[in-house]
Amino acid sequence: MSSVCEIRLDDALGEGESVLALAAEQAIGEVRRIEVAYSRYREDSIVSRINAAAGSHEVVGVDDETASLLNFATQLHALSDGLFDITSGVLRRVWDFKAGRVPQPAQLHGVLPLIGWSQVEWDGQTVRLPRAGMEIDFGGFGKEYAADRAMAVLHATGQRHGYVNLGGDIRVLGPRADGSAWRFGIQHPRQPEATIASVELTEGALATSGDYERYFERGGQRYCHILDPHTGQPVNHWAGVSVTAPACVAAGALSTIAMLKGAQALEFLADHQASGLVVDTAMRIVRIGDTPDHCITQGVSA
Amino acid sequence: MAATDTRLPPRSGKAGAIIAAALSLPGVIVPATALADTAPERGEIAIKYLQYQDSQPDLSRIRVRAPSVYVMVPLSPKWSVEGSWVSDTVSGATPRYHTAVSGATRKMSDKRIAEDVKVTRYEERSSYSLSLSHSGENDYQSNAGGLSASFSSDDNNRTWNVGVGYAADRISSTNDPTLHQRKNTVEFMAGVTQAWTANDLVQVNLTFNRGHGYYSDPYKEPDIRPDKRTQSILLTRWNHHFSEMSSTLKSTYRYYHDNFGINAHTVGAEWVQSVGDRWTVTPELRYYTQGAASFYYDPVYDPVVGAPYPPGYFTNPPQFISPDQRLSAFGAITAGLKVALKLSADWTVDVKAERYEQRGSWRLGGQGSPGLEPFRATFIQFGVSTRF
Numbered sequence: 131m132s133s134v135c136e137i138r139l140d141d142a143l144g145e146g147e148s149v150l151a152l153a154a155e156q157a158i159g160e161v162r163r164i165e166v167a168y169s170r171y172r173e174d175s176i177v178s179r180i181n182a183a184a185g186s187h188e189v190v191g192v193d194d195e196t197a198s199l200l201n202f203a204t205q206l207h208a209l210s211d212g213l214f215d216i217t218s219g220v221l222r223r224v225w226d227f228k229a230g231r232v233p234q235p236a237q238l239h240g241v242l243p244l245i246g247w248s249q250v251e252w253d254g255q256t257v258r259l260p261r262a263g264m265e266i267d268f269g270g271f272g273k274e275y276a277a278d279r280a281m282a283v284l285h286a287t288g289q290r291h292g293y294v295n296l297g298g299d300i301r302v303l304g305p306r307a308d309g310s311a312w313r314f315g316i317q318h319p320r321q322p323e324a325t326i327a328s329v330e331l332t333e334g335a336l337a338t339s340g341d342y343e344r345y346f347e348r349g350g351q352r353y354c355h356i357l358d359p360h361t362g363q364p365v366n367h368w369a370g371v372s373v374t375a376p377a378c379v380a381a382g383a384l385s386t387i388a389m390l391k392g393a394q395a396l397e398f399l400a401d402h403q404a405s406g407l408v409v410d411t412a413m414r415i416v417r418i419g420d421t422p423d424h425c426i427t428q429g430v431s432a
Numbered sequence: 433m434a435a436t437d438t439r440l441p442p443r444s445g446k447a448g449a450i451i452a453a454a455l456s457l458p459g460v461i462v463p464a465t466a467l468a469d470t471a472p473e474r475g476e477i478a479i480k481y482l483q484y485q486d487s488q489p490d491l492s493r494i495r496v497r498a499p500s501v502y503v504m505v506p507l508s509p510k511w512s513v514e515g516s517w518v519s520d521t522v523s524g525a526t527p528r529y530h531t532a533v534s535g536a537t538r539k540m541s542d543k544r545i546a547e548d549v550k551v552t553r554y555e556e557r558s559s560y561s562l563s564l565s566h567s568g569e570n571d572y573q574s575n576a577g578g579l580s581a582s583f584s585s586d587d588n589n590r591t592w593n594v595g596v597g598y599a600a601d602r603i604s605s606t607n608d609p610t611l612h613q614r615k616n617t618v619e620f621m622a623g624v625t626q627a628w629t630a631n632d633l634v635q636v637n638l639t640f641n642r643g644h645g646y647y648s649d650p651y652k653e654p655d656i657r658p659d660k661r662t663q664s665i666l667l668t669r670w671n672h673h674f675s676e677m678s679s680t681l682k683s684t685y686r687y688y689h690d691n692f693g694i695n696a697h698t699v700g701a702e703w704v705q706s707v708g709d710r711w712t713v714t715p716e717l718r719y720y721t722q723g724a725a726s727f728y729y730d731p732v733y734d735p736v737v738g739a740p741y742p743p744g745y746f747t748n749p750p751q752f753i754s755p756d757q758r759l760s761a762f763g764a765i766t767a768g769l770k771v772a773l774k775l776s777a778d779w780t781v782d783v784k785a786e787r788y789e790q791r792g793s794w795r796l797g798g799q800g801s802p803g804l805e806p807f808r809a810t811f812i813q814f815g816v817s818t819r820f
Contacts, residue, residue, distance in 0.1 A: 198457050
C-alpha cells in the first residue's frame, strides 16, 4: 500500500519489545494478506479473476471472505442510492490525475455504461460481470478492512493497547496503557503539513475522505479523485469528511459516501448516526453526531 | 465469565445500517467475550453488606447479616491473587421439623466466618488456578480446595473450562455434644463458552459431585439420610446483547439431579439495561421447581405418638426419612432488581433487592408437597467497589 502505515502498541504488561514486535509482525502479515488477495495488479487475485471473466459466460466462485466483502459492497450500494459502487474504477481509464487531464464527454460516455453494481450477477456464491470491460475493485474499503483485521490480529495476540493506522484509516485496539485516549490529527485539506482538528479515541475507528488526496486544478476548478459513478464527475462540495465509527470499514464507507452526497451529506450522516466532522471548501468545520466535546479539538496546528 | 463486552463505543448503541453491515464482516470486531488468558491489569476491592430475612405466615424466621470483602491483586502480567472474606451472623428461629409454626422452634444464633483465596497463572491462551477455602461456625467446619484450568481457541471465540475440587466437612451439633461426623465431597466440572456472534455468548457447564459421609440434619427429628450423595448439574447460559438498546439479556437454564431422588429445573432471565453513561438497572426473574426426595415425608403424623413422627414410624421404621422442607416438592419464584451507579471511572456503588417465595402448589407439572406453609425470603445487598 502506497501510504504511511503505522502500528503503535503500548507495552502495558512489560512484555518487552520483542513480544510487541512479534504481534505487530503478525498484524502486518494480515494487512499484506489482504493486499495480495484483493490486488487488481496481481493476475492470480480473486479480483483479477473476476475482472478477467467480464463479458464472458463464466461465473467465478468466491471464498467466504470475498463473499462477505461483496455482500458488504451490495449493502453500501443500496444504502448510498448507488453512489458507492465498486464497479466505478473504470473511470480511472479516462481520468488521468497525474497528467491533470479532464476527459472529453465522449470518453466519459464510453465508460459510464460499464458502471453499475446492479448489473452484476452476484448470487452470494458466484459472481459474473455481464459486460466486457467491466471491473470491480475493493479500493473503496480494502485499506479500512485491513486496518480492522490487523487490529483483531493484535487483539488475538493478547495486545490491548494501541492502534493501526493505514494511511489515515485508523482502527484503535484499545487505549494507552494508562487508560487515556489516543489523539489523532486530521489533515488540513489545504495545508499538507498542518492539521485542522484532532480526535481522541480509546476504541473504534477514524477514517477521512478528502478532495486533497489525488487531484489537479484546471481553469480555477479543482478535480479530485472521488468520482460520482452516475456522472463520472469529481465531487466538489466538501473538502474533507472525517467519521468515527466502531469499525474502520464503516467509518471509511460513511466518509466516502458523505463526500459523494454533496449537499445532502449532513442529512445522510445524521441518518446513519455517524459522528465526526466535515470541512467545506472554505475550511469551515461542521461537527456531526454526538461526539463529546473533548473528543474533537478544532484549530489549525502545523 | 465476564459479561458481554462488544468493545464498541457507547454511541454504537444506535448504529445505523452501514455500521451494522460493517460489523457483520468477518474479523472486524474482536470476540464479544472478555476471555481469560491475560492477567487483569488492575486490582479490585469490593465491599458488600447483605441482609437476609426469611419468613412464613405470621412468623419471622432466620435473619442473616453478612458483610463481605473481596480483593483481587494482579501480582505480575502472569499472576494474580484474589481472596474474599465473609462473616454471616445468623439469628432467629429454625424449624425442628416441617414448617412447625406452633412454637416448636428452636431459637438459634450463630456466626459463620468464611475465607477463600485463589491464585491464577496466565499463559498464552490458557490460565490455571488453585483455590483454597475455609468456612467455620460452631457446629460446622468446612475446608475445600480446587484446581481449574481454562483454554481459549486461537480466535478467542471459544473457551474450555475444566476443574476438580475436594471438600472435607466436619459436622457437630450444639444439641448433641457427642455428635462428631464428617463428610467428604469430590467435584468435577467441565464447560465450554462460545462467542456465537458478536452479540451472543453461549455457555454449557456440566458438574458432577460425589460425596460420602453424614448428610442428616442434626437439628431435625426424625432425619436419617443416605451416607452417599451424587449430584449432576447441567447449566446453560445465553447472553444476547441488543446493541441498539444498550442492553443485554442473560438467560439461564439449570437441571439438577441427585441420588436422593430430587430432580430440579431452574430458568432465569436478567435484563441488564444501561441508562446513560453511569447507571445500570437489572431486573431479574427466576423460576425453580423440584420434585421431593424419595425419603421426604409429608406432614401427616402418627395418630398415636403424634408430630413429628409419620404413621408407622415405630412399627416399621424407614431406612431413610426427613421432614426437611428443602427436600419437599415445590416451586419458587425469585424477583429482583439491581441498580448500579458508576460514580467515576474507578468507583461503583450498587444495591440489589430480591424477593423469594416458595410454595408447594407452584411446582411445575404436578402436585407439590402438601401441608407446608409458603416460605418467603428477602435479600437486600449494598455494595461499593473500586479498581486500583
